Amino acid sequence: MSAPLRIAVADDEADMRDWFERILPTLGHQVVSVAESGKELVEHCRSLKPDLIITDIKMPDMDGIDASQEICSERPLPVILVSAYHDPELIRRAEANHVLAYLVKPIGKAALEPAIGLAMRRFEELQALRKEAADLRQTLADRRIIEQAKGVLMKITAIDERAAFRRLQELAADKNQKLVIAAQSVLALEKTLRPAAEN
Amino acid sequence: MSDLTRATVLVVEDDEDTRDNLCDILELDGYRVDAVGTMAEALAPRDWSSVVLAILDRRLPDGSAEELLPRLKRFAPDVEVIVATGYADLDGAIAALRHGAADYIVKPINPAALRASLQRTAERRQLAQAKARSEAAFRALVEAAPTLTIILRLDGAILYMNPFAERLTGFSESEVLGRGFDAVFEDGEVRRQLIEDTAAGKSSTGPVREFKDKLRCKNGLHRTIVWNAELLPDFDGQSAVLAIGHDVTELYEAQKKSLQAERLAAIGQMMTGLTHESRNALQRSKACLEMLALEVEDRPAALDLVRRIENAQERLHHLYEEVRSYAAPFNLKREACDLRALWCETWSHVLQLSSDKHVEFSEEIDCSDLNCCVDAFAIEQVFRNILENALSAVPADGRIVVECKEAEVAGRPALRIAFRDNGPGLSAEQQQRIFDPFFTTKTKGTGLGMAIAKRIIQSHGGLIEAGGHSGPGAEIVVTLPRGIP
Numbered sequence: 001m002s003a004p005l006r007i008a009v010a011d012d013e014a015d016m017r018d019w020f021e022r023i024l025p026t027l028g029h030q031v032v033s034v035a036e037s038g039k040e041l042v043e044h045c046r047s048l049k050p051d052l053i054i055t056d057i058k059m060p061d062m063d064g065i066d067a068s069q070e071i072c073s074e075r076p077l078p079v080i081l082v083s084a085y086h087d088p089e090l091i092r093r094a095e096a097n098h099v100l101a102y103l104v105k106p107i108g109k110a111a112l113e114p115a116i117g118l119a120m121r122r123f124e125e126l127q128a129l130r131k132e133a134a135d136l137r138q139t140l141a142d143r144r145i146i147e148q149a150k151g152v153l154m155k156i157t158a159i160d161e162r163a164a165f166r167r168l169q170e171l172a173a174d175k176n177q178k179l180v181i182a183a184q185s186v187l188a189l190e191k192t193l194r195p196a197a198e199n
Numbered sequence: 200m201s202d203l204t205r206a207t208v209l210v211v212e213d214d215e216d217t218r219d220n221l222c223d224i225l226e227l228d229g230y231r232v233d234a235v236g237t238m239a240e241a242l243a244p245r246d247w248s249s250v251v252l253a254i255l256d257r258r259l260p261d262g263s264a265e266e267l268l269p270r271l272k273r274f275a276p277d278v279e280v281i282v283a284t285g286y287a288d289l290d291g292a293i294a295a296l297r298h299g300a301a302d303y304i305v306k307p308i309n310p311a312a313l314r315a316s317l318q319r320t321a322e323r324r325q326l327a328q329a330k331a332r333s334e335a336a337f338r339a340l341v342e343a344a345p346t347l348t349i350i351l352r353l354d355g356a357i358l359y360m361n362p363f364a365e366r367l368t369g370f371s372e373s374e375v376l377g378r379g380f381d382a383v384f385e386d387g388e389v390r391r392q393l394i395e396d397t398a399a400g401k402s403s404t405g406p407v408r409e410f411k412d413k414l415r416c417k418n419g420l421h422r423t424i425v426w427n428a429e430l431l432p433d434f435d436g437q438s439a440v441l442a443i444g445h446d447v448t449e450l451y452e453a454q455k456k457s458l459q460a461e462r463l464a465a466i467g468q469m470m471t472g473l474t475h476e477s478r479n480a481l482q483r484s485k486a487c488l489e490m491l492a493l494e495v496e497d498r499p500a501a502l503d504l505v506r507r508i509e510n511a512q513e514r515l516h517h518l519y520e521e522v523r524s525y526a527a528p529f530n531l532k533r534e535a536c537d538l539r540a541l542w543c544e545t546w547s548h549v550l551q552l553s554s555d556k557h558v559e560f561s562e563e564i565d566c567s568d569l570n571c572c573v574d575a576f577a578i579e580q581v582f583r584n585i586l587e588n589a590l591s592a593v594p595a596d597g598r599i600v601v602e603c604k605e606a607e608v609a610g611r612p613a614l615r616i617a618f619r620d621n622g623p624g625l626s627a628e629q630q631q632r633i634f635d636p637f638f639t640t641k642t643k644g645t646g647l648g649m650a651i652a653k654r655i656i657q658s659h660g661g662l663i664e665a666g667g668h669s670g671p672g673a674e675i676v677v678t679l680p681r682g683i684p
Contacts, residue, residue, distance in 0.1 A: 013479070013482075013483055015483040015487055016483065018486070018490065022493060023489060023490070023493075026493070084475050084478035085475055104478070105478045105479060106478055106481040106516060107482065108485055
């Protein structure tokens with residue numbers, strides 16, 4: 001059994017809403033929102049911030065795919081679709097969005113349990129990858145700034161690259177700053193000095 | 200006159216002067232002349248094919264022109280005859296004309312009169328030839344036309360039937376000529392329509408147009424014919440009906456088939472809709488049953504009933520899905536695919552379902568390239584159905600063999616894959632019916648598996664057959680065209 005989750009469900013069939021409310025707790029989860037339509041699901045998710053969305057596709061006013069897209073554009077969330085339909089158009093739309101599982105009705109508790117576990121696991125991996133990618137992007141940007149600052153130090157003080165890097169490290173240590181902050185200060189300083197030197 | 204020049208003119212004249220005179224005039228005008236003096240000489244063997252004209256003296260020493268004419272015509276039916284006669288014998292000239300002479304000239308021979316006569320004869324001959332050519336052309340047209348052309352006397356007797364009608368109906372013209380249309384085709388209605396309505400001169404409705412009916416051929420089979428009929432007021436001197444029939448049997452069948460196909464497509468679409476809706480209904484009952492199971496958790500007998508309903512629902516769901524995949528229109532996504540990889544993968548899936556049997560799976564491959572342009576998902580379904588059947592048929596120590604070799608389907612390169620097992624095999628009836636929808640030998644099958652397989656293979660332009668090999672056990676042979684890569 002996966003960790004207890006706060007789940008938002010949506011289905012236009014009352015039997016299905018009852019079932020989610022009844023069955024999900026037996027899997028150790030909490031149903032925080034039960035919606036009858038796409039719009040209702042979007043509203044509930046804004047205020048209740050669930051961990052997972054399980055939704056039907058065809059519902060009045062807004063379908064499950066559009067609703068989950070709107071929710072995920074504000075804050076990424078794992079989505080499981082449950083539908084009686086699986087025509088290519090729906091599958092294509094689901095693929096283009098944050099959908100982590102697509103279950104074709106009829107489903108039972110037995111199908112729901114592994115789908116939830118897998119969806120959560122994949123979502124965590126996806127989030128970890130997203131974070132890693134963002135970190136890497138940041139590291140790359142920092143490195144570019146540090147390289148530039150090193151170049152400035154080498155030029156001004158006529159020292160070699162290793163000495164320039166050591167100087168930058170010392171600057172950071174003195175002010176108890178991150179290396180990239182120290183590098184940014186160097187670049188800012190060089191920028192203010194440059195026009196004066198050229199006059 | 201060009202028609203007659205450079206042709207041979209036979210001159211039969213006993214008077215030497217007249218003969219020489221004729222020869223001079225004719226040779227001057229460019230004819231080749233063959234001149235003789237008696238009837239006996241005239242009928243002597245010669246190359247008749249070049250003789251186009253004969254000038255006969257009315258009175259010959261050994262007979263008259265009237266006697267000679269028919270005998271001459273026997274050798275050269277197309278020869279034109281001019282009779283030369285004296286003033287005193289105009290009656291004889293008229294008699295000769297009655298016997299088939301084209302013209303007459305009066306002796307003594309006047310060159311201008313002879314030339315005028317030759318001119319008339321040439322024109323007559325040209326007209327006759329043009330008429331014969333035109334008749335031959337029309338006859339050829341009627342004989343070659345791919346339509347039934349029948350000419351009927353007003354009493355229903357067949358006067359003419361063209362070769363197409365002979366081929367189509369199986370009756371030869373000679374066996375139907377003079378016989379009644381009813382008697383030959385055992386059909387009074389068509390005859391009535393063709394003759395009575397046409398001949399009755401129903402000026403308001405006109406001749407018969409686009410009248411469709413079945414016609415019984417000699418072999419007892421019926422063809423669907425669309426008739427048009429026309430009254431011929433003078434066909435060899437009597438009124439007759441010209442009936443032209445178009446054979447629309449194939450067209451008619453194709454129309455019926457396309458209607459049938461449309462109907463099936465509509466049913467397919469309906470089934471798709473129905474199964475989707477049934478999924479929603481089944482989902483609700485499944486959901487409710489699961490909730491009910493929680494309510495009666497402490498009552499084993501009630502729980503058992505819930506399980507049984509769940510099983511029945513499962514079965515219903517399975518049945519709906521099978522019917523859907525049989526009836527629903529599907530779009531094949533064909534791409535190059537290694538068939539061996541496909542059946543191996545399918546086999547490993549199938550094997551997971553039956554762990555209690557030890558089955559030896561072997562392959563006999565007799566071709567280097569196992570690639571085929573197919574919808575992998577659909578073909579996997581075919582292989583799965585075949586292998587599941589084989590697996591359930593074989594004994595505990597079962598054997599399944601897949602044999603693959605090069606083949607052809609409709610002249611295109613193909614792969615022939617035979618699946619054989621050592622189970623009890625298929626009876627003749629089973630072989631015949633295995634691809635029928637809802638035919639099953641299993642207690643739990645829907646009987647649609649092989650019907651679906653057939654539909655998939657056919658939509659790939661391939662063939663699927665049962666049996667045919669001599670050994671025990673069942674054999675299913677799939678032949679798949681390699682398709683466009």
